[in-house]
Amino acid sequence: MKLSPLSVPYKAAQKGGSIVFTLAFVLFSGASAFLGSIGGPLVAIGLLGLVVVVLVGYETLYYQRYDYDLTPDTFDIRSGVVSRRNREIPLRRIQNVDISRNVVQRVLGIAALDFETAGGSDTEAAIRYVTFEEAKRLQSEIARLKRGDAEDAPEVESDELFALSDRELGIVGALSFDLRGPGILFFLLSGSIPVVSSFFEFGVEATLLALGAVAVLAAVVLVSWLAGFALAVVNYYGFRLSRTDDELLYERGLLQRYDGSIPFDKIQTLTVEDNPLKRRFGYATLAIETAGYAPGQGTQRGSEAAVPLAERDRVLSLANDIEAFGTPEFTRPPKRIRRRYAARYLIVLGVVTALLFGVNTLLGASLPWYGPLAVLPLIPIAAHYKWKHRGYWLGENHVVTRNGFWKRQTKVVPYYRIQTVIDSRTIFQRRWHVATVTIDTAGSLSLSNQDAAAVDVEATDAERIRGALEDRLVTAVAERRSHRRQAAQPFIGPVEPDVPAEENGGESADGDAVDSESSEQTDTTSRDSDPSSV
Amino acid sequence: MLRSAIGATVVGVAAFFLNRATLELPVFVPVGLFAVLLVVGIGFAALRYRLWGYEVRGDSLYLERGVLTRVRTVVPFVRIQHVDSARGPVERVLGLASTVVYTAGSRGADVRVPGLTADGSDELQDRLKGLAIRAEGDDAV
Numbered sequence: 001m002k003l004s005p006l007s008v009p010y011k012a013a014q015k016g017g018s019i020v021f022t023l024a025f026v027l028f029s030g031a032s033a034f035l036g037s038i039g040g041p042l043v044a045i046g047l048l049g050l051v052v053v054v055l056v057g058y059e060t061l062y063y064q065r066y067d068y069d070l071t072p073d074t075f076d077i078r079s080g081v082v083s084r085r086n087r088e089i090p091l092r093r094i095q096n097v098d099i100s101r102n103v104v105q106r107v108l109g110i111a112a113l114d115f116e117t118a119g120g121s122d123t124e125a126a127i128r129y130v131t132f133e134e135a136k137r138l139q140s141e142i143a144r145l146k147r148g149d150a151e152d153a154p155e156v157e158s159d160e161l162f163a164l165s166d167r168e169l170g171i172v173g174a175l176s177f178d179l180r181g182p183g184i185l186f187f188l189l190s191g192s193i194p195v196v197s198s199f200f201e202f203g204v205e206a207t208l209l210a211l212g213a214v215a216v217l218a219a220v221v222l223v224s225w226l227a228g229f230a231l232a233v234v235n236y237y238g239f240r241l242s243r244t245d246d247e248l249l250y251e252r253g254l255l256q257r258y259d260g261s262i263p264f265d266k267i268q269t270l271t272v273e274d275n276p277l278k279r280r281f282g283y284a285t286l287a288i289e290t291a292g293y294a295p296g297q298g299t300q301r302g303s304e305a306a307v308p309l310a311e312r313d314r315v316l317s318l319a320n321d322i323e324a325f326g327t328p329e330f331t332r333p334p335k336r337i338r339r340r341y342a343a344r345y346l347i348v349l350g351v352v353t354a355l356l357f358g359v360n361t362l363l364g365a366s367l368p369w370y371g372p373l374a375v376l377p378l379i380p381i382a383a384h385y386k387w388k389h390r391g392y393w394l395g396e397n398h399v400v401t402r403n404g405f406w407k408r409q410t411k412v413v414p415y416y417r418i419q420t421v422i423d424s425r426t427i428f429q430r431r432w433h434v435a436t437v438t439i440d441t442a443g444s445l446s447l448s449n450q451d452a453a454a455v456d457v458e459a460t461d462a463e464r465i466r467g468a469l470e471d472r473l474v475t476a477v478a479e480r481r482s483h484r485r486q487a488a489q490p491f492i493g494p495v496e497p498d499v500p501a502e503e504n505g506g507e508s509a510d511g512d513a514v515d516s517e518s519s520e521q522t523d524t525t526s527r528d529s530d531p532s533s534v
Numbered sequence: 535m536l537r538s539a540i541g542a543t544v545v546g547v548a549a550f551f552l553n554r555a556t557l558e559l560p561v562f563v564p565v566g567l568f569a570v571l572l573v574v575g576i577g578f579a580a581l582r583y584r585l586w587g588y589e590v591r592g593d594s595l596y597l598e599r600g601v602l603t604r605v606r607t608v609v610p611f612v613r614i615q616h617v618d619s620a621r622g623p624v625e626r627v628l629g630l631a632s633t634v635v636y637t638a639g640s641r642g643a644d645v646r647v648p649g650l651t652a653d654g655s656d657e658l659q660d661r662l663k664g665l666a667i668r669a670e671g672d673d674a675v
Contacts, residue, residue, distance in 0.1 A: 118638065291638065419613050419639030424605040440639035470608050474593050477612050 007129030176228030330391025392454035631655035
């Protein structure tokens with residue numbers, strides 16, 4: 001099948017825009033004097049025409065030579081004007097299917113379609129511009145083929161799980177800060193700082209300077225808050241999350257609309273995140289990780305969140321809907337560990353105070369260097385809270401860990417998704433006989449974020465947890481395998497009774513018709529050299 | 535395996551030259567520093583060697599390592615993606631090799647078993663490969 005014909009003028013205009021701009025800039029600045037003698041505007045128009053012809057020609061060729069095809073097992077793309085590339089993506093390996101459209105694209109009725117797989121960091125297939133209907137069709141077709149439904153199977157209805165209300169959107173915005181805004185501003189203003197500072201005679205009262213600093217700080221906070229607000233609204237406007245039997249579907253965005261699907265059986269980790277403010281008002285954020293990437297990752301900061309904000313109960317029930325982990329009862333680290341945190345804070349405080357004191361004596365100024373000591377009484381409280389918000393829980397099918405006071409993350413990892421278990425003890429932790437057990441998954445958010453970890457648990461417990469996790473992973477894998485032989489949907493929701501069981505024990509080579517977690521281990525010898533088996 | 539002390543010597547020598555290059559005047563200072571570094575380095579390497587261990591268990595590969603931070607890693611065979619046998623230039627000179635086990639994880643994605651003999655490394659690689667195939671790992675992702 002072909003791309004949308006509208007992609008030709010759109011892409012040509014897109015690429016042409018920047019080239020024409022550069023060209024115009026060059027022509028109307030230095031080069032015009034040189035070229036002026038040969039007939040100025042004529043040359044410019046000629047060049048412009050050439051650029052347009054080349055671009056439109058190239059895009060037309062690209063369009064003609066781009067061909068994709070959805071087969072029952074694979075998605076094939078044949079593309080390339082000069083160097084050709086044929087790519088086949090097994091449908092089972094597709095993690096997410098994302099559709100995005102900006103304003104212009106929406107007017108033209110075209111959409112960009114992205115497939116994510118676990119292999120590599122790049123998007124596996126980026127189809128630049130098919131019609132929106134076609135993109136939606138492909139999205140649902142792929143879901144259908146992965147399910148193994150027949151061609152004429154009834155359209156699966158999707159239940160709406162969550163829609164972000166305007167009020168919640170406002171709260172998301174109000175709680176968002178974006179430091180890039182002030183960063184740019186600072187960059188722009190930094191040139192003027194010498195000018196400003198020259199207004200002050202050297203030795204002007206420090207109070208004035210301090211006031212200025214406070215004003216600048218306030219401005220930075222305000223700007224970053226406004227930027228965060230704007231970004232959040234643009235990102236999450238009209239956020240909707242719905243589910244079919246085996247996929248989560250989301251929609252969001254004001255200027256650029258995103259439509260994506262996240263297959264349930266590719267979900268690695270769920271993270272419920274909140275901070276003291278959100279906790280106070282009973283809100284939380286839910287992030288869903290797959291191995292491909294987190295939705296919208298990279299391009300837009302902060303948009304990994306699957307549910308940007310909702311009432312805590314709703315987030316928890318939603319998370320339970322996706323992964324039935326129950327109600328975790330956290331085991332906290334041993335109480336004595338609070339002393340360790342307190343000691344840690346004391347050291348930091350001591351260093352800060354000493355530094356201030358040092359600066360003070362060196363410069364002979366009379367700053368209140370003992371100022372930081374005022375927070376001394378807060379240290380035990382801080383240590384207590386740090387301890388209080390730590391914990392782990394081994395559930396029936398999931399391990400849940402919780403960490404952090406300011407940014408509390410509760411991570412839910414199904415045993416089945418564990419990759420490695422790392423139990424580490426720093427020299428200080430050994431003194432306190434505690435250890436940290438880190439649970440590594442293939443989730444991609446973990447690259448930049450913290451992995452699920454039971455921090456500062458009793459050393460003997462750590463040993464036990466490590467063993468237990470290992471056992472349960474092996475059990476989960478075995479269970480999963482036997483389930484696979486019986487039914488298509490072992491993981492999410494009730495097993496559907498009307499799905500025909502695999503007669504020959506699920507080892508059939510057309511396992512993709514059954515489910516996407518079967519990994520076709522019939523051909524085990526090729527395993528080491530098969531990177532796509534991720 | 536104790537020859538990871540070589541690493542310490544390399545560091546010591548590097549520090550020596552660095553010292554020579556930057557602070558040329560006091561000759562005995564870099565020499566003394568070198569000696570201290572060497573002793574500490576060798577001691578450290580010896581400790582590291584003593585604390586390093588791996589074990590091929592029923593379901594998983596288990597590793598223990600670290601002097602200051604003790605780390606124990608469990609890599610279930612079902613999660614092994616592929617196994618490398620790698621030999622760097624220094625390792626080749628000393629007749630050593632490492633086996634590197636890869637998983638799909640993000641943090642502990644590659645687990646290294648260093649300081650094996652070349653044959654030992656190949657053997658471990660084969661063994662792990664066999665075990666991983668037998669474990670018949672699922673998709674995981």
